[in-house]
Each structure stands twice: as C-alpha cells, then as structure tokens.
Amino acid sequence: MNRKKSKILGLALVAFxxxxxxxxxxxxxxxxxxxxxxxxxxxxxxxxxxTHLRNPYTISVMDSAKAILELSSPTxxxxxxxxxxxxxxKFKPQTxxxxxxxxxxxxxxxxxxxxxxxxxxxxxxxxxQVPIDSPTYQYAAVPANYTFLSNVPYEILADLYLxxxxxxxxxxxxxxxxxxxKLVDKAMMLTGNFDDTIGTEAYTGNNLxxxxxxxxxxxxxxxxxxxxxxxxxxxxxxxxxxxxxxxxWFTSRWAYTDAAGNYxxxxxxxxPANYLLVFERKDFDVRKGTFGxxxxxxxxxxxxxxxxxxxxxxxxxxxxxxxxxxxxxxxxSGIGRPxxxxxxxxxVKIAAHNKDKAYNAQTHPWVRLLGFYxxxxxxxxxxxxxxxxxxxxxxxxxxxxxxxxxxxxNACENKVAESWCRGIQYVFTQREYLDRMGLTGFxxxxxWQYLSTSNATDVKHMQDGYTPIVIDLxxxxxQRVYGNSWVDDKVSGFSIQExxxxxxxxxxxxxxxxxLKALGKPGVNPSDLxxxxxxxxxx
Amino acid sequence: MKNIILVSTILMLSGxxxxxxDYGNTAQTKFVNSLSTTVTLDAYxxxxxxxxxxxxxxxxxxxxxxxxxxxxxxxxxxxxxxxTSGKSKVDVNCFNLNSDSEKARCxxxxxxxxxxxxYAIISEGDHSSVYFYSISYADSLEMK
Numbered sequence: 280m281n282r283k284k285s286k287i288l289g290l291a292l293v294a295f296x297x298x299x300x301x302x303x304x305x306x307x308x309x310x311x312x313x314x315x316x317x318x319x320x321x322x323x324x325x326x327x328x329x330t331h332l333r334n335p336y337t338i339s340v341m342d343s344a345k346a347i348l349e350l351s352s353p354t355x356x357x358x359x360x361x362x363x364x365x366x367x368x369k370f371k372p373q374t375x376x377x378x379x380x381x382x383x384x385x386x387x388x389x390x391x392x393x394x395x396x397x398x399x400x401x402x403x404x405x406x407x408q409v410p411i412d413s414p415t416y417q418y419a420a421v422p423a424n425y426t427f428l429s430n431v432p433y434e435i436l437a438d439l440y441l442x443x444x445x446x447x448x449x450x451x452x453x454x455x456x457x458x459x460x461k462l463v464d465k466a467m468m469l470t471g472n473f474d475d476t477i478g479t480e481a482y483t484g485n486n487l488x489x490x491x492x493x494x495x496x497x498x499x500x501x502x503x504x505x506x507x508x509x510x511x512x513x514x515x516x517x518x519x520x521x522x523x524x525x526x527x528w529f530t531s532r533w534a535y536t537d538a539a540g541n542y543x544x545x546x547x548x549x550x551p552a553n554y555l556l557v558f559e560r561k562d563f564d565v566r567k568g569t570f571g572x573x574x575x576x577x578x579x580x581x582x583x584x585x586x587x588x589x590x591x592x593x594x595x596x597x598x599x600x601x602x603x604x605x606x607x608x609x610x611x612s613g614i615g616r617p618x619x620x621x622x623x624x625x626x627v628k629i630a631a632h633n634k635d636k637a638y639n640a641q642t643h644p645w646v647r648l649l650g651f652y653x654x655x656x657x658x659x660x661x662x663x664x665x666x667x668x669x670x671x672x673x674x675x676x677x678x679x680x681x682x683x684x685x686x687x688x689n690a691c692e693n694k695v696a697e698s699w700c701r702g703i704q705y706v707f708t709q710r711e712y713l714d715r716m717g718l719t720g721f722x723x724x725x726x727w728q729y730l731s732t733s734n735a736t737d738v739k740h741m742q743d744g745y746t747p748i749v750i751d752l753x754x755x756x757x758q759r760v761y762g763n764s765w766v767d768d769k770v771s772g773f774s775i776q777e778x779x780x781x782x783x784x785x786x787x788x789x790x791x792x793x794x795l796k797a798l799g800k801p802g803v804n805p806s807d808l809x810x811x812x813x814x815x816x817x818x
Numbered sequence: 819m820k821n822i823i824l825v826s827t828i829l830m831l832s833g834x835x836x837x838x839x840d841y842g843n844t845a846q847t848k849f850v851n852s853l854s855t856t857v858t859l860d861a862y863x864x865x866x867x868x869x870x871x872x873x874x875x876x877x878x879x880x881x882x883x884x885x886x887x888x889x890x891x892x893x894x895x896x897x898x899x900x901x902t903s904g905k906s907k908v909d910v911n912c913f914n915l916n917s918d919s920e921k922a923r924c925x926x927x928x929x930x931x932x933x934x935x936x937y938a939i940i941s942e943g944d945h946s947s948v949y950f951y952s953i954s955y956a957d958s959l960e961m962k
Binding site for chain 1: 836837838839840841842843845861863864866868869881882883885886887888889890891892894895896912913934935939941944945947
C-alpha cells in the first residue's frame with residue numbers, strides 16, 4: 280500500500296468512526312408498504328431547504344471512495360475510472376425569456392431547488408436572493424460534454440463522477456449495479472450521508488438492500504358544482520398521464536401515471552428517492568401563473584408515494600393538465616389536435632393563474648413560435664372542476680383551429696371560432712363526466728344549447744359568437760319545442776370529424792354551411808341546414 | 819431598423835394570430851316572495867333534496883349559484899317543491915328531462931319555476947346577469 284492510499288484510508292476510517300457511531304439504522308423491510316395517504320394541503324406550501332449535505336459525487340470524494348474499495352476489492356475498484364462525467368450546474372436565468380429557453384431543453388431534468396440539500400415537501404420554491412418576479416435559479420446535473428446556451432448565465436457548482444450514469448459500467452449488466460453500490464456507499468459514508476447508504480458488506484456485512492421501484496398512485500379531487508346539490512362529482516378521480524420523477528442526488532428517473540393513476544419508475548433505486556410530480560408532457564406544460572413549471576414536491580422515501588390532490592390551486596393546475604392530456608393524447612375521433620412540439624415549434628404553455636379575472640381564459644397563438652410566454656391563460660381557480668376542464672378544452676380548441684389554418688383562423692368571425700370551441704368543449708366534457716365517469720344526470724349544458732332570441736343575455740352571448748351550432752349539427756334535439764324564439768334545429772347526425780373538416784376553410788357561418796352542404800350527407804335536408812344557420816347568422 | 823425587421827420576420831413566421839378572450843358568463847337566481855304567507859322552497863336533484871329555504875312574505879332569497887353559464891346553477895335541479903299554508907306544488911325542470919317528448923309535454927306547464935320566460939333578467943355588465951322569479955298568486959293557484 281502506498282503512502283497516498285494509506286492516508287486516504289486513514290481519513291476514511293476516522294470519518295467512519297465519527298459519523299458511523301451516529302448512524303441510525305432506520306431502514307425498514309423491503310416489502311411494499313404504502314405511505315399514509317396525505318391530504319394535499321400538506322403540499323400546498325413553499326418548499327423549505329434543510330441541511331446542506333456534503334456532495335458524495337465530487338471527484339475528490341469518489342477518488343477516496345475508490346481507494347477504500349481498492350483495499351478490499353482491487354478488482355472491483357479497477358473497473359471505475361473516476362473522471363468528470365457530469366457537472367452540477369446552477370442556471371441563473373435573468374429574464375423569463377432566458378428561463379423559457381432553458382426549459383425548452385428537454386434533455387435537462389431541472390429543479391427549482393439545489394440538489395445537495397434536504398428539501399421538504401411543498402409545491403413551490405423561490406430562492407430568497409432572487410426577486411420574486413424573476414425566475415428562480417434552476418439546478419441540474421448535465422453531461423460533461425453538454426453545450427451550454429450562450430445567453431443563459433450559469434455557474435458550475437461541482438464536477439461530478441456519477442457511476443450510475445457511467446457508460447463504461449453498463450456492459451456487464453446487473454452485476455455492475457452491485458459494484459456501483461459498493462462505491463457509492465463508501466462515498467456516502469465519507470460525506471456523512473448515512474441515510475443514503477444501503478448497507479453493503481463494507482458497512483453492515485450482508486445487509487444489502489433490495490432495489491425498490493418508486494411507485495404509487497395519483498388522484499385528483501373533482502370539485503362539483505355548488506348547484507345542484509348534491510353535486511355530481513366531489514370525489515377523487517385518477518390523474519392520468521402526469522409525470523412523476525424520482526431523484527437520487529443527481530440521477531433522475533421518471534414515469535407517467537396510467538389511466539388508474541398508477542405509476543412505477545424502473546429501473547429503481549436501492550436508496551430513498553425524492554419524488555416530484557411535474558405537470559408536463561412533451562407537447563405542453565402547465566405553468567404556475569405566467570411563468571414557472573407547476574409541480575408538487577413529494578417526500579424522500581423508499582416507499583410508494585400516493586398523492587391525493589385536493590388543494591384548490593393544485594387541483595386547478597391538475598384539471599387543466601387533465602383536459603390538455605385528453606385533447607393531445609386521447610382518442611378524439613379524427614379531429615385535429617392542438618399544436619404539437621417540433622422543430623421551431625415550442626411546446627404549448629398553459630398558464631394557470633391562481634386568481635380571478637373578468638374573464639375565464641384567453642388564447643393568443645402568436646406567441647407560440649417565439650417560444651416565450653404562455654399561449655393559453657386560464658383564470659378563476661375556484662370554479663367547479665368540470666368548468667376548468669371544459670374551459671381548457673375550449674382554449675385548446677382555438678389553438679387547434681389556429682394550427683390547422685393560421686390564415687383562416689385569423690380571418691374568421693367570432694361565431695365560427697367560438698362556436699367550434701363551444702362544440703368541442705361540450706363533446707369532451709360530456710364524454711368525460713357523463714360517459715366515462717358514468718355520472719348519470721350530468722348534463723353540461725350550462726345554457727349553451729338553450730339560447731333564445733327572447734332573452735337579452737342569450738342574444739348578447741350569441742352575438743359574441745357562442746352559438747351552439749356544433750351541438751345542433753350532431754344531436755337530435757330540436758329546441759323549437761320550447762317556442763318560436765328558439766332555433767328550429769331539424770339537423771342531426773354530423774360527426775365531430777365532419778364538422779372539424781368543414782371548419783378548415785370557413786371564415787363565416789355561411790362558408791361553414793356551404794362546406795357542410797358540399798358533403799352531401801345522406802339524410803340531411805339542405806333547407807334544414809339553411810334554417811339552422813340562418814337563425815344564428817341573423818342574430 | 820434591424821430590430822424592426824427581426825420582429826416583423828418573427829411575426830410573419832409565427833403566422834401572427836388574433837388573441838381571443840373568453841368571458842365566462844355568470845348568472846344568479848333570486849326568488850321574491852310576493853305572497854302574504856311564508857313560502858318553503860325545496861329543490862331536488864336526482865331525488866335528493868339539495869336546497870331548502872323559507873322565504874318570509876316580501877323577502878328575497880338570493881341563491882349562491884353564480885357559476886359559469888348563461889343560466890344560473892339553479893336550473894340544474896330536477897324539480898322544485900313550493901309550499902305555503904299547507905298546500906304545495908311540484909315543478910319539474912323541463913330542460914333536465916331526457917326525452918324530447920317529455921320536454922315538449924313539460925313545456926305546456928304554464929306556471930313553472932324552471933321556465934326562463936317567467937323570470938325578470940337584469941344584466942350586470944355584459945357577462946353577468948341576475949334572474950328574478952316572483953313567487954306569486956299564479957303559483958299558489960296550482961298548489962293543492
């Protein structure tokens with residue numbers, strides 16, 4: 280043994296004695312055990328930073344860990360080539376434009392908080408040194424050869440060797456997993472991170488823990504309407520498609536929840552991982568207000584994390600996500616989807632503004648190519664969940680319309696744009712609540728279809744563009760049974776796909792009618808189409 | 819100049835696009851008791867009572883049903899029972915019935931608390947309105 284190795288070993292043993300005596304063996308059995316179901320209110324507060332932990336993945340620590348391993352297993356140690364594989368980086372976007380550029384890089388697993396601290400559960404962290412209206416620092420481990428964006432300031436906090444992501448160690452498959460754990464365990468002990476050890480033979484003999492796959496279930500509370508009471512919903516429903524990340528120091532893995540809200544992240548870890556729910560997908564993400572990714576930070580645990588979201592703000596974000604997920608990825612009968620991400624096509628950002636405003640939402644597609652700011656804004660978080668869902672579908676309907684034909688979308692009259700969205704929100708919301716949830720009696724009409732020229736409010740509503748003509752084209756109900764001030768809707772049987780296809784080139788209701796007539800749909804009398812359209816055109 | 823060209827180019831490439839603002843209409847219901855006796859009002863949804871109130875003579879009962887829609891949330895109830903002086907009547911919400919024939923038949927009920935045309939509607943701005951219904955002698959005539 281040379282002098283250098285002896286010195287390292289000596290230091291390691293001292294550290295072991297000092298810290299080792301403090302070690303509490305709080306590992307439980309490896310059997311599955313669910314965390315106590317928590318009310319989401321536990322998460323509806325800011326994330327607090329705890330102890331600043333010593334980084335076990337720095338080059339110097341890893342060198343020391345390897346030296347210790349070499350003493351007992353020189354063959355094992357020889358497989359590690361400690362070098363800079365990654366860098367621990369603190370990004371410092373000065374503006375929201377810079378922030379958007381940064382988060383557009385989907386290769387990065389960004390975190391709002393530093394990765395070498397204990398963190399509490401919560402749903403928001405903003406560095407106290409950063410003005411509240413500026414983007415907070417973003418933290419990530421990036422590959423050593425990562426090309427940094429020239430216009431986003433950053434600081435390299437540490438050079439890292441991440442054996443878990445060292446491609447040299449992947450060749451032998453599973454056996455190297457144990458090998459990596461031996462090295463990492465020693466690094467954890469050297470830095471006093473005893474809760475992160477797994478008890479390899481070097482530490483506790485044969486108490487090698489089995490791998491745990493981060494898993495769990497996510498449910499979201501569906502707030503019903505105030506009236507009628509009892510409400511149709513007011514219960515938890517699964518949240519599908521949301522991303523759950525599990526992080527072990529600088530290594531993040533993730534999975535999406537399935538239709539039942541379940542998720543399993545594989546491969547798993549042998550040590551507790553930090554859970555994080557992120558309201559994002561490849562094509563869209565939900566923002567907290569105008570800026571900042573909507574997330575919920577879970578516990579550090581080696582047990583399943585089951586999340587029941589009931590906090591109003593988190594539900595607001597969650598139901599917006601739910602609607603967007605359905606429009607983007609569910610079966611939608613052949614209609615066009617909202618804009619998808621691609622080259623020079625940034626993902627759509629939907630801002631969930633946690634406050635009331637004079638209006639429900641707005642869509643401004645022109646910001647999309649620029650990549651900054653939200654394309655869709657939604658307000659009024661305390662509405663019934665079905666309304667939030669429905670409003671989001673409505674706005675995405677505008678986005679899909681714009682994406683299909685920019686020029687026609689910009690040129691079309693409000694009665695075309697809004698009637699399309701009125702129809703699509705009706706179709707989605709009825710399917711979700713009536714058909715899928717089986718909520719008999721749920722009829723999300725909200726007055727949309729029951730509009731009369733004898734009612735000034737109704738007239739104003741239709742003049743603003745919100746006619747129920749799309750619903751009228753599909754259903755068999757004729758509102759004229761209520762009287763002559765109601766539309767005489769003798770048309771039925773059009774599919775939503777046919778309506779969507781004929782919307783493409785329509786600038787006016789008259790154009791749309793002509794496109795529908797051109798389909799020559801059997802069973803549809805052209806004069807009935809005239810009556811239907813004329814009613815709304817004349818208002 | 820360079821910046822103007824750059825911005826113009828970006829806007830052209832982006833296809834511009836109009837901003838659409840979606841106002842959420844809200845509406846609220848208020849019941850005025852025009853009778854000389856106290857009226858009990860019970861609203862039902864799926865066979866379960868969801869709203870119950872006593873309205874003294876001349877008083878107005880404001881319902882907290884200001885949710886999104888051109889119709890107040892009250893109109894989502896299935897039926898409503900009005901009682902006064904030991905008599906009562908039940909109005910069925912025609913709009914919540916499933917079949918067209920039921921709806922047509924129901925619309926022949928001339929004094930029905932779910933009939934929009936019997937309401938005085940006051941607009942509060944472009945996107946908010948209040949629906950007033952006066953519980954009147956016409957209602958009491960239908961009570962048994």
